[in-house]
Amino acid sequence: MSNSLIIALDFANKKEVDIFLSQFEQEQLFLKVGMELFYKEGPSIIAALKEKNHQIFLDLKLHDIPNTVKSAMRNMASLGVDLVNVHAAGGIPMMQGALEGLEAGTLSGSKRPDCIAVTQLTSTSEEQMQQQQLINVPLLDSVLHYASITKEAGLNGVVCSTLEAGAIREKIGTDFLTVTPGIRLDSDNVQDQVRVATPKKAKENGVSSIVVGRSITRSANPYESYLLFKNEWEGVTQ
């Protein structure tokens, strides 16, 4: 799942998703379904998107005891999604439980969904991390540490910001996924994100895939905005 531009479908319901996707015609997309949409529509939204041959990142950021995460992941794998995630702060046994659940739930003949772990949310600043999580090291060290335990647990990669992706590739290796939200064009409003970067910067830093939400979904012309991001990510100048 490298080199993808993943669109975050942070919409209230399926009706809004249908209106949004109607602008994309036949294009096959990599779509992220997060808590807002999944908690409203449930598994049927996944089935509807899969029917249109889109790839799906089911972003529920699990963080619970190992047994609960394992059982939840078994059910998530049975939906046939391509990518899921957990919080690395849940620890190695929890992440191993996630993988066991995914393996148990993957339909025969299908590929197990890739599993990645959130290191530090892209809305977190170094100051906030130190004061509110009492992690008294630079933010990069915390992200690198979470990436190391994620690798040790056997997961496919991490969610981080573009700013840490290069250091992760250097430390963990190039076959370890770095998926980066907090992507904005220079002219965009950063909103609640803190560690942001452009698609061009993400490409330069060796990011595997970028996640873009509101800059596309809330744009006056979503398809045009999608092309702007896609072209910058793919290195095409207009």
Ligand SMILES: O=C(O)c1cc(=O)[nH]c(=O)n1[C@@H]1O[C@H](COP(=O)(O)O)[C@@H](O)[C@H]1O
């Ligand atoms: O796991 C995620 O997808 C995620 C992790 C993270 O650290 N930061 C982050 O923004 N996200 C998600 O990425 C998307 C970013 O959306 P925008 O800020 O609108 O581009 C949202 O759906 C977030 O839930």
